[in-house]
Amino acid sequence: MASKRVKIAAAAIAAVLALLVLLSVVVAYQMVYSAKQPITKTPADYGLPYQSFEVTTQDGIVIRGWFLPNPSSRDVIIVCHGYAQNKSFMLEGAKALYEAGYNVVLFDFRGQGESDYSPITFGYKEKYDVFAVVEYVLSKEELSGGDVGIYGHSMGGATAIIAAAQTPAIKAVVTDGAYSKLTDAKPAIPLAPVLTPMVFFFGGVMVGTSAWEIVPADYVGKISPRPILIIHGDADTLIPVEDAYELYQRAGEPKELWIIPGADHDTTGYLESSPQYWGKVISFFKENL
Numbered sequence: 001m002a003s004k005r006v007k008i009a010a011a012a013i014a015a016v017l018a019l020l021v022l023l024s025v026v027v028a029y030q031m032v033y034s035a036k037q038p039i040t041k042t043p044a045d046y047g048l049p050y051q052s053f054e055v056t057t058q059d060g061i062v063i064r065g066w067f068l069p070n071p072s073s074r075d076v077i078i079v080c081h082g083y084a085q086n087k088s089f090m091l092e093g094a095k096a097l098y099e100a101g102y103n104v105v106l107f108d109f110r111g112q113g114e115s116d117y118s119p120i121t122f123g124y125k126e127k128y129d130v131f132a133v134v135e136y137v138l139s140k141e142e143l144s145g146g147d148v149g150i151y152g153h154s155m156g157g158a159t160a161i162i163a164a165a166q167t168p169a170i171k172a173v174v175t176d177g178a179y180s181k182l183t184d185a186k187p188a189i190p191l192a193p194v195l196t197p198m199v200f201f202f203g204g205v206m207v208g209t210s211a212w213e214i215v216p217a218d219y220v221g222k223i224s225p226r227p228i229l230i231i232h233g234d235a236d237t238l239i240p241v242e243d244a245y246e247l248y249q250r251a252g253e254p255k256e257l258w259i260i261p262g263a264d265h266d267t268t269g270y271l272e273s274s275p276q277y278w279g280k281v282i283s284f285f286k287e288n289l
Contacts (some may be wrong), residue, residue, distance in 0.1 A: 002248070004257070005093070007185055007272070011255065020198065022201050023195060024195050025252075026203050027195065028198075028201075028202035028203035028206060029202075031187070031203055031205065032119045032121075032122070032203050032207060033119060034111070034112070034120055035271060036086070036112055036113060036148070037110070037112070038086075039086060039088045039114060041088045041091055042088070042091075042243075043066055043131070044212075044280050045091070046091055046094075046095045047069060048068050048094070048095060049069060049145050050066045050067060050069075051066070052064070052066060053065045053066070053067055054121055055132040055133060055136045056132065057128040057132045058128050058131065058132070059125065059128055061116045061118050061128070061129070062114065062115060062116045062134065063107055063108065063132055064088065064107065064108055064114040064115050065106055065133065066087060066105070066107070067103070067105050068094060068098050068103060069142065070098055071075050071102060072100060072101050072247060073103060073149065074145055074147075075101075075146045075147045075149070076102060076105060076137050076147075076149070076252075076259055077102045077151055078130070078133055078137065078148065078149070078151070079093060079094055079104060079106045079151050079152075079156075080136070080145040080151065080156030081106075081112070081153060081156050082153045082156050082157075082177070083120065083154055084112070084113065084120075085113075086108045086112050087106035087113055088113070088115070090106055090287050091106070093151065093278060093281075094106055097281075097282065098284075100282040100286070101145055102149075103134075103153070103167075104131060104216070105137060109156070110125065110126060110129055119206060119207045121207040122206075122211075123155060123156070123159040123213075124164075124207060124214050126155070126159040127159055127166070129159075130163035130167070131163060131289065134148065134167055138169060147171045147172075148170050149171060149172040149173070149288070150163070150164055150168050150170050150173055151174045151175075151176075151281065151288050152173075152174070152175050152178065153177055153205070154176070154177045154238075155179075155237070156181050157178030158178045158214075158238075159226075161178060161219050161220050162176075162216055163173060165221075165222035166219075166222075170226070171225060171228065171288065172221045172229075172230045172285055172288040172289055173228040173248070174228050174231065174284060175232070175263050176231040176232070176246075177232055177233070177236060177239055177266070178216060178230070178232075178243070178247065179243050180216060180220075180242075180243040180244075180246040180247050180250075181209060181212070181214065181216070181243075182185075182212075183200055183211050184243050185214050185238060186239075186240070188200070194204075202279070216247065217246050217247055217250050218252045222250065223251065224252025224254075225227065225252065225253070225254070227256070227284070227287075227288045228243050228255050228256070229242075229255075229256045229258065229281070230247050230248050230255070230256070230257050230258070231258045232257055232259055232260070233260045233263025233264050233265065233266075233279075234259050234260065234262070235264050236265045237265060240267040245257075246256065249255060256284065258260055264276040
């Protein structure tokens, strides 16, 4: 009788573990192969001129974007959207940057928006997307002699750090809500304390790396002596504010840290349209480009 109970308990435990593994694989797949969000607006909806463009990354992915030409300047700001978004999510900021006198480039990371279908790798391969966009910017005669800045939100901020560390042409960096390491993220998934490490593991397997090796903090120090502004909300429930402090601590000079009281991951009340938010970002670029 005791032996039978042990067998039943073992079978139940095995079934639960199998279910957890299956659920982890499903969630990881959904995160890595996230459904594309539709392009809901274009720069024209904001009265902004633009040209569509496409570039091919060194690993063969076609990246599609918009170039907003501003005849008043040769300086350009590259804008990087967050996870499960696309370039149309960043149009409010693009408008503010354009009206401040900058050329602006928005693009869709691989696997998102109008760019080629591809696994989302949370910065591991998205850096190649930024490299290709920077090459596009540098090839434009009307921007010759100008400086290049980059702004990124969330995954876009993490990717901006990784890419800028390896791209001297990027002269100034602004990030908002970037993770210092991917595994600090707290995704809203069922049974998060149990499943999150398993999701990270299986997601890494799917994209050919380890989630524990996607660590923007290992790159941020290489941006110096170029300046960086690190923005984060102190009520961020997805990426803990401690990540901003770690990035700031490991960054070289010159560097700035702006912690927004009460702001969640999307820096609520600031990111979409706040003059204070974009005023701070624009001021930083004006001082450093």
